[in-house]
Amino acid sequence: AMLGISGFESSANFIEEQKPGVFPLTLRNMWIAVAIFNPLMAFLALGSLPLGEFHDGGPTDLLAQMGDISVGGFFKTWISIDAVLVLSGAVLTSYVGVTGLVRRMALDRCLPRVLLAKNKIRDTNHWIILGFFALCCSILVSTSGDVEVLAGVYTISFLCVMSLFAIGNMLLKKKRSRLPTTVRASWLGVTVALAAVLAGLIGNIVKDPKYVEVFGIYFVAAILVIAVMFLRIDLMKLLLFVSTSVLEKVRAVNSWVNSRVRRKIDEINSLTVVYFTKGDSLPMLNRAALYVLQNEHTTRLKVVHVYEDEAGIPAELAEHLSTIDHLYPQLRIDFVAVRGTFGPDIIESLSQRLDVPKNYMFIATPGDRFPHSIDDLGGVRLIL
Incomplete structure (x- = not known):
């Protein structure tokens, strides 16, 4: 049943490349489609097929069987051809989605950077595409092509991802409550959604535990790869x-x-990360240094302060950075003051001049008066 509402788990891929306002419309349109078609198909199935057909989960080609009984054999064939075309499109979009996901994880050093290699002819990340193809083939072989097992593994994966969306939203509410956003979900809504997803997850696990075995093997393998990277x-x-x-x-x-x-x-430790600071708060600067030491494989931190008037440079900023530099001898801290207005343009300019990717540039959570949205900053990370 959960296969009928798939698409939500991959809808956020490449969200940074979508125009403002597109993502909420995408979610709205998917919800409308699910709210109309899923209940309608369920009623049609109950009305056209004997209840005994659903005893063991129902036929794997449910819609085709409904078409055969309702209209005739030609309609069954038509639905089957349509299903092949739709699933072919789903396979294509899955490659697009996984390319964006793996590329982002490789940029954030969660996966090997060799995956970022591009084909000179098509400018595509060929190792990601080939690796995903090999992964899909291995799942097909390990399940002996059993459609029910494949559907069960997919359902568990889908529900786990959806539960992580809810948990991530809760963490944002707790840790980044001041983060400006155009859409906010209530605590009640997120909690109910998480409870519903967990209920579906537990139900599928209880229904057939062998699905968990296949899922667990690939989950552990993925975690091991990421653990090795960290x-x-x-x-x-x-x-x-x-x-x-x-x-x-x-x-x-x-x-x-x-x-x-x-x-x-x-080579790994020589990579530089950048932290943009607005003030000279010693605790905040110390937390930024600790974050780099605990979470980044580097020994170099550039602290950048963007100012419009030299008189506005915090008086004790350089002194505090010197103190932190002495506290953590394993971390080299450089102070850079840049004249200008903090925003996407100066971030882009500094990224090119310092040769530091924007996803290795950090800021603290901005307040409500921050004139730019986080999306406009091009992947800069919030760490405090």
Whole structure:
């Protein structure tokens, strides 16, 4: 039943490239379609098929069977052809969606950056496309092509993603309550939605636990890949330790491994992140430094203050940054003061001049008087 309301889980992909106001309209149109067609098809199914047909979940080609009984064999064939065309479109859009998702995760260092490689002919991320194709084939093989198992695995995945949307909304309300937004969902609405999604998730798990086994295998595999990315510095240090202690006799190999791994660690740590600060609050600056130390694989932080008048530069900003720089010797902190007006243009200019991607630029949560929407900043992250 949950397959009939799919589409919501991938509707947010490439949201940063949508025009203002498009995403709420997308959600509205999907809700209208679901509210009309799903109950209507359910009533038609109950009216045209014997109740015994639904004892074991109903036929896998329910609409085709309804067309056969209601109109005739030609209508069954027509519905089947239409289903093939619709699902072919769904396959195409799934590749578009997963390309955007994986590319963003690779930019945020959650997945290997090799996935960002582009085909010189078509300018597409070919490793993402080929990897997704291999993943789909492996799921098909592991389930022996059983449509019911495939549908069950998809349903569990869909409900897990939808529950994360609700949980993410709750976290935004708790941690980023001052974040300007055009649409706000009430606590009651989000809580009821989460409860409904969890009820559907539990019901599907209880119905057939074997769906969870297949889902769990791929979920654990994905988590392991992401965990390796977050722990790669520690794993490389472990490799250094092993190479030093175990391969000490083979000095040539040991030296080669050490130099390559150290070079890679230095390469990762040399990446610079930027934090835009408005004032000279020592606690806020300290929290920004701690965030970088705890969440980013880098030893370089540039703190940027954008000013229109030199008299407006906080008097103690440089002194406080010097204090934090001494507190955390493992983190190199540089202070940059830039004349201008803070906004998308100056962010774009600094991103190019400092050679720092915009998703490695951080700001604190802006207030209600902030003249720009977060979407306009091009992927700048909120960390405080």
